[in-house]
Amino acid sequence: MAMRKFLLLGAVALGLTLAGQAQAAEPAACKTVRLANVGWTDNFAQNGLFRTVLKGLGYKYDDKEGLALPVILESLKNKDLDIFLDNWMPSNAPNVKPYIDAKTIEMIRTNLPGAxxxxxxxxxxxxxxxxxxxxxxxxxxxxxxxxxxxxxxxxxxxxxxxxxxxxxxxxxxxxxxxxxxxxxxxxxxxxxxxxxxxxxxxxxxxxxxxxxxxxxxxxxxxxxxGDAQVQTLTRAGYSADCPNVGKLLANLEFDLPMESSIMDEIGKGKDGETAAAAWLKANPGTLDKWLAGVTTADGKDGLAAVKKSLGL
The missing domain is CATH 3.40.190.100 (Glycine betaine-binding periplasmic protein; domain 2)
Structure with a gap:
């Protein structure tokens, strides 16, 4: 009986250890996120918000600015980029649909309705x-x-x-x-x-x-x-390869007042990340939804880390 209890406790401990390792096992290649930026003010606002959260989670980012839409789509297809947050639909449907149909680009979700x-x-x-x-x-x-x-x-x-x-x-x-x-x-x-x-x-x-x-x-x-919505696109397989960032992308949703406020600050001379950080400090409740089920890059409490990075 004592031996069975010992083995059971050992199995539980091993399971907890493996679970902790799995949670922290985001591949090294995921620690730097390659973002597309088409150069529109709303894209600077979106990327500023996303980058602010990534930084708090311990990730690095490579923001490729000023790329034309055809270049972004080809770069996602070729896995030279990871994420594009500013795919306007339905106007861009003829351009992006062939990539979606070929499964070389994935549409994760609508991140901005009502545009x-x-x-x-x-x-x-x-x-x-x-x-x-x-x-x-x-x-x-x-x-x-x-x-x-x-x-x-x-x-x-x-x-x-x-x-x-x-x-x-x-x-x-x-x-x-x-x-x-x-x-x-x-x-x-x-x-x-x-x-x-x-x-x-x-x-x-x-x-x-x-x-x-x-x-x-x-x-x-x-x-x-006419009526539009904005979607999050990734290279094929990104959320499977980098599930923690993938979970953040699945949670990430913006709204018109949020983006308009940040874009206004950008128009006054602030960079996207500074304007985004100020908005998040004033509206910290947004982080609760975005970071549900999301950890830091090394597997710790994501919400606590981001709030700490913002001084909240």
């Missing part, structure tokens, strides 16, 4: 009768035959160019001006200050666009513009 994306005009242009894509051609001269987009390769630009090329829209001679989020907004602010006519890509959340008197144009709904 919006599409062509916009100032309210004074809308009130003058430009409410639909088919109204653009009637006033082409006032727009100088230009539609302002963001970086080359962007899904929104592709949709706009497709519509410019359709004969039924009477947009022959129009030019899609590809720039960047910042370059496009500078042009928009300049035009609106002078009450000039302009059409460009708009989205929410965005602190600057949120303050602009803008109206979305109709006629683009079938192309993927």
């Amino acid at each position: 919006g994306y599409g062509p916009v005009v100032p309210d004074y242009v809308y009130d003058a009768g430009v409410k639909d894509i088919k109204d653009l051609s009637t006033h082409a001269d006032k727009f100088d035959h230009k539609f302002y987009g963001i970086e080359p390769g962007n899904d929104g630009n592709k949709i706009v160019q497709t519509e410019i090329d359709k004969p039924e829209n009477n947009l022959k001679g129009w030019k899609l001006v590809e720039s960047s989020e910042q370059g496009m907004l500078v042009q928009a602010e300049k035009a609106m200050k002078n009450k000039d006519w302009i059409v460009f890509l708009g989205w929410a959340p965005h602190p600057i666009m949120g303050k602009m008197p803008l109206k979305y144009l109709s006629g683009f709904e079938a192309d993927g513009f």
Whole structure:
């Protein structure tokens, strides 16, 4: 009897030891997380939040900034990147679906519901009768035959160019001006200050666009513009290879006020991580949901570690 009790206690102790080892056994390759950053302000906000939590958990990160969407998708496919937090749907569906279907990229979850994306005009242009894509051609001269987009390769630009090329829209001679989020907004602010006519890509959340008197144009709904959601993408097999970070990704969800607040601070000159850390300090309850079931890189209490790193 004594021997059986000894063996039973030994087995329990061994089981607890192995469980503790398994919990702490995140592979060394997972200790540095390779993040994609397309260069949009919302992506800086998302990555800032994620990086702040990763740092508190004892992970390192490699944030690849300014990558075009096609490069990000190919890099995830080739396992040169691990995570992209800013896949806008349904506008990017034609680009990302082949990778999802081929199982070379995984969609983990929707991390931001209730977003919006599409062509916009100032309210004074809308009130003058430009409410639909088919109204653009009637006033082409006032727009100088230009539609302002963001970086080359962007899904929104592709949709706009497709519509410019359709004969039924009477947009022959129009030019899609590809720039960047910042370059496009500078042009928009300049035009609106002078009450000039302009059409460009708009989205929410965005602190600057949120303050602009803008109206979305109709006629683009079938192309993927309109109500939107943002998804988390990873390279194939990432959550299986790195289950602790995978659990964090499964928990990670943003909302419009959160992102807008952080983006506003970024617009005032703060970097994404500084703005994100300040927001998390003011809203620590968010961490309870994000870190449920998540440990530090070495298997300890994840929530306690992140709170400590933030001075909470």
